[in-house]
Amino acid sequence: xxxxxxxxxxxxxxxxxxxxxxxxxxxxxxxxxxxxxxxxxxxxxxxxxxxxxxxxxxxxxxxxxxxxxxxxxxxxxxxxxxxxxxxxxxxxxxxxxxxxxxxxxxxxxxxxxxxxxxxxxxxxxxxxxxxxxxxxxxxxxxxxxxxxxxxxxxxxxxxxxxxxxxxxxxxxxxxxxxxxxxxxxxxxxxxxxxxxxxxxxxxxxxxxxxxxxx
Numbered sequence: 001x002x003x004x005x006x007x008x009x010x011x012x013x014x015x016x017x018x019x020x021x022x023x024x025x026x027x028x029x030x031x032x033x034x035x036x037x038x039x040x041x042x043x044x045x046x047x048x049x050x051x052x053x054x055x056x057x058x059x060x061x062x063x064x065x066x067x068x069x070x071x072x073x074x075x076x077x078x079x080x081x082x083x084x085x086x087x088x089x090x091x092x093x094x095x096x097x098x099x100x101x102x103x104x105x106x107x108x109x110x111x112x113x114x115x116x117x118x119x120x121x122x123x124x125x126x127x128x129x130x131x132x133x134x135x136x137x138x139x140x141x142x143x144x145x146x147x148x149x150x151x152x153x154x155x156x157x158x159x160x161x162x163x164x165x166x167x168x169x170x171x172x173x174x175x176x177x178x179x180x181x182x183x184x185x186x187x188x189x190x191x192x193x194x195x196x197x198x199x200x201x202x203x204x205x206x207x208x209x210x211x212x213x214x
Contacts, residue, residue, distance in 0.1 A: 003051055003052075003072075004075060004076075004079060006049045006051070006052050007049075007052050007053065007054075007076050007079045007080065007083075008079045008080075008082065008083045009049070009083075010045045010048075010049040010052040010054050011052075011054050011079065011080045011083035011084060011087075011168065012083035012084075012086060012087050013041070013045060014041055014042060014045055014054050014166075014169075015083065015084045015087035015088065015166075015168070015169045015172065016087035016090065016091065017037065017041045018034075018037055018038050018041055018169070019087065019088060019091055019169065019173060020091055021033070021034055021037040022034055022162065023091060023095065025037075031155065031158045031159060032155070034154070034158060035151050035152075035154035035155045035158060036151055038150050038151060038154040039146075039147040039148060039149075039150040039151030039152075039154065040147055040151075042054065042146055042147060042150040043143040043144060043145075043146045043147025043148075043150070044143065044147075046143045046146045046147075047143035050140070053076055053080070054080070054166075055080075055131070055165070055166050055168075056077055056080055056081075056166065056167045056168050056189075056192050056196075057128045057131050057132055057135075057165065057166075057167070057192045057195055057196055058131070058132070058135045058139075059073045059076045059077055059080065059196075060073070060077075060132075060192055060193055060195075060196025060197070060200065061132040061135055061136060061195070061196040061199050061200045061203075062135075062200065063196065063200065064196050064197050064199075064200025064201050064203075064204060065136060065199070065200035065201075065203035065204050065207075066204070067204075077168075080168040081168040081171065081172070083168070084166075084168040084169045084171065084172035085171075085172040085175075087172070088169075088172040088173055088176050089172075089176070091176075092176050114160075115160055115161075117187060119160070120160060120161055120187055121187050121190065121191055123156070123157060123160050123161070124157070124161065124164060124165065124187070124188060124191035124192075125191045125194050125195055127153045127156060127157055127165055128165060128191050128192055128194070128195030128196075129195045129198060129199060130153065131149075131153065131165065131195070132195045132196055132198075132199035132200070133199055134149060136199060136200075136203055153165060161188075164188050166188075167185070167188040167189045167191075167192045170184065170185060170188040171185040171188065171189070
């Protein structure tokens with residue numbers, strides 16, 4: 001049960017801080033500041049909760065690479081999504097106390113207005129694949145390494161999707177905002193699933209081939 005609580009807590013902390021920075025501090029710190037916030041927070045959480053995934057891409061990758069862990073990873077996905085919704089709900093509550101706030105306008109910038117659906121999907125999928133590879137090859141990497149990596153990938157994705165690469169976070173943000181772009185949650189989950197399936201399945205097949213050779 002402890003690992004499930006840690007997964008919920010780590011995901012909640014990540015979404016609350018990164019989405020909060022995007023919401024409250026973006027005009028002052030810009031893309032670089034937000035990317036650093038992503039990296040610092042993820043690195044810190046990997047140091048405190050080394051077994052937590054925080055990101056659905058990692059959970060899906062582990063699921064497809066080791067089907068024996070299906071139950072644990074299914075619960076992780078539910079906890080990640082629940083934690084993201086709670087974090088965004090609390091941010092909405094805080095923002096509602098600001099003078100001039102219009103209900104339902106939270107994070108409207110998450111919609112990739114300047115890029116086509118295809119461009120968003122390709123960008124998200126390539127970076128999700130890199131994340132999945134890093135997770136399987138070196139998941140025990142230092143918190144500092146994870147922090148640098150997350151900062152780097154966010155510098156690429158922020159101008160395109162306003163910072164995604166976490167389908168649970170993007171889904172919670174989407175449903176807190178007024179938007180006609182109903183494809184948003186679907187495209188982020190599709191990208192995470194595509195990356196997790198591709199890398200996870202390759203890892204699974206590699207393990208089976210090694211057993212057959214032996």
